[in-house]
Amino acid sequence: MRVPRIRRLQYAAAGLALATAGALALPAGTAVAADSAASEPGPLLNYVVNTKANHGQVKKAEREITALGGTVVYSYEQIGVIIARSDDAGFAAKLRSSKTIDSVGASRTKGIVQSDVETTVEAAVPAAAPADGSEPLEANQWDLRQIGADKAHATTLGSRRVVVGVLDSGIDATHEDLAPNVDASQSVSCLDSGKPNTDWKAWQPTTSDHGTHVAGTIAAAKNGKGIVGIAPNVRLAAVKVVDDGGFIYPEYAICGFVWAGEHHFQVTNNSYYIDPWLFNCKNDPDQAAVLTGVRRAVAFSQRNGVLNVAAAGNENIDLAHKTTDTSSPDDTTPVPRPVDDNCLSLPTELPGVVITTSVGVKGEKSFYSSYGLGKATVAAPGGDSRYQLPDTPDKNGRVLSTILGGKYGYKQGTSMASPHTTGVVALLASSHPWAGPDELRHLLLSQADEHACPASFDPSGDGAWKAVCQGGVESNGFYGAGIVNAAKAVDWWRL
Numbered sequence: 001m002r003v004p005r006i007r008r009l010q011y012a013a014a015g016l017a018l019a020t021a022g023a024l025a026l027p028a029g030t031a032v033a034a035d036s037a038a039s040e041p042g043p044l045l046n047y048v049v050n051t052k053a054n055h056g057q058v059k060k061a062e063r064e065i066t067a068l069g070g071t072v073v074y075s076y077e078q079i080g081v082i083i084a085r086s087d088d089a090g091f092a093a094k095l096r097s098s099k100t101i102d103s104v105g106a107s108r109t110k111g112i113v114q115s116d117v118e119t120t121v122e123a124a125v126p127a128a129a130p131a132d133g134s135e136p137l138e139a140n141q142w143d144l145r146q147i148g149a150d151k152a153h154a155t156t157l158g159s160r161r162v163v164v165g166v167l168d169s170g171i172d173a174t175h176e177d178l179a180p181n182v183d184a185s186q187s188v189s190c191l192d193s194g195k196p197n198t199d200w201k202a203w204q205p206t207t208s209d210h211g212t213h214v215a216g217t218i219a220a221a222k223n224g225k226g227i228v229g230i231a232p233n234v235r236l237a238a239v240k241v242v243d244d245g246g247f248i249y250p251e252y253a254i255c256g257f258v259w260a261g262e263h264h265f266q267v268t269n270n271s272y273y274i275d276p277w278l279f280n281c282k283n284d285p286d287q288a289a290v291l292t293g294v295r296r297a298v299a300f301s302q303r304n305g306v307l308n309v310a311a312a313g314n315e316n317i318d319l320a321h322k323t324t325d326t327s328s329p330d331d332t333t334p335v336p337r338p339v340d341d342n343c344l345s346l347p348t349e350l351p352g353v354v355i356t357t358s359v360g361v362k363g364e365k366s367f368y369s370s371y372g373l374g375k376a377t378v379a380a381p382g383g384d385s386r387y388q389l390p391d392t393p394d395k396n397g398r399v400l401s402t403i404l405g406g407k408y409g410y411k412q413g414t415s416m417a418s419p420h421t422t423g424v425v426a427l428l429a430s431s432h433p434w435a436g437p438d439e440l441r442h443l444l445l446s447q448a449d450e451h452a453c454p455a456s457f458d459p460s461g462d463g464a465w466k467a468v469c470q471g472g473v474e475s476n477g478f479y480g481a482g483i484v485n486a487a488k489a490v491d492w493w494r495l
Helices: 057-067 091-096 142-146 210-219 250-262 285-303 414-431 437-447
Strands: 041-051 071-076 081-088 101-106 163-168 188-192 195-197 235-240 267-270 307-311 354-359 378-381 399-403 407-411
Touching: 041 057, 041 091, 041 250, 041 285, 057 071, 057 081, 071 250, 081 091, 081 250, 081 285, 091 101, 091 285, 101 285, 142 378, 163 210, 163 250, 163 414, 188 250, 195 250, 210 235, 210 399, 210 407, 210 414, 235 250, 250 267, 250 285, 267 414, 285 307, 307 414, 307 437, 354 414, 378 414, 414 437
Parallel strands: 163 235, 163 267, 188 235, 267 307, 307 354, 354 378
Antiparallel strands: 041 081, 041 101, 071 081, 188 195, 399 407
16 A cells, blocks of 8 residues: 655554655656757646746746747746746756746656545544543543643633644545534635645545544644644644655645745744655756745745744655665655755744654654754654553553544544644743744744753664764754743743
8 A cells, every 4th residue: 555655653552663754756857858858758747947036037937938839827926936837848948948937846757647546444432531531532531641741731722823734635524523623715725736726626535534634633622522722722734745655745845835924823833744755955957946946935925924834754764964865756666865964854944843753652863763963952752652551541652643534533643742742832932922834833842841962762672763962962863952842832831
């Protein structure tokens, strides 16, 4: 079965499948020279076209794209990015010669393909809510208790003024634990090659429940139905950027970040990395163009009041000391290649993005979580069913949340850690309505519980998942500034 390239681990009651993120695109060095590809046919591809940073360039670039036989799919004039389409193998090389164009890059190596759907193991819901007034499945939410969300709820459930954008595979707006909080007027699908589509069906999930699971952790309603989210009174905006093949192409993400900025969300959650590459390198013209386009979109969202939170990744990679990428491109045949600090995971490693690593119930780094000194911002519970099992009724070390069909299920991964951070940011935004992205980031770092590096990290005892933690108690590669704390987040005097 093909696994969607979202930052998560497959979850099942029996057994664990590590969903290492892959990546997709033209291998480095395959850009076609303009003088040798005048009319060479190729696959029909989408391209990220970045114009020069001066007024009037987008319209001019659109005319040049059309003159080359390409199609303008959608233009983001506010950031100087155009999504174009062509089946000319020399399209990018020809367009790069234009004085209007800053950079051009293919966003994939072949057309959009379908894949097998995810499988899910669900959790049984008790027939009646507990007598103490908690949610029926709340006893299994060790993750919320770990960060003090239960204590935070005694102070606030979050503000309806706060909107959280979930850039993911869509949110099941019919789920009884999510329906009260999903704001259809703020939701959109970006899967039509980056063109926003606000039709209700367009942003509903199809093959993947990943976004629905993420959304439940952030803001499942406190209504006696199943679970409760960290900020159960804030609004959720479904921003669908994951296609049925499990890919998050650059044009989807660009659309999502621009949408978030235009609608002035307080925070977005990004539990994925952008295909086609695990890391996009500046020395490759296609990847460099993708870097530029996505960076512009993220910066636009930040200028418009958005704090973006992202997952660190499930590869147990030291992001501060990259060496080799063996999983890219992920739509064709991966080819091992050297990577370094000039190669970035998108959107995770872009300036201003909050990078979340994962811990298990014991508060130690999850065996799969990527990390890195100067990369990790904070840590949050994402689960560890191998080495850190909770003393809960289900004894499940993964994170319980909402899934499709009004059901509940378990997942683990930095995809599950990131929405815990996002939920805490939503509470901070609720308690500090004056705070913009920079202030929210400062408050997030202030409320985190410091966590020192372990003397060594080898949870299995055989060295299979060994990792080295660098840094001191105030900031290190495993936990950043520390593990997020929802209880502190709502007590302004403690920050």
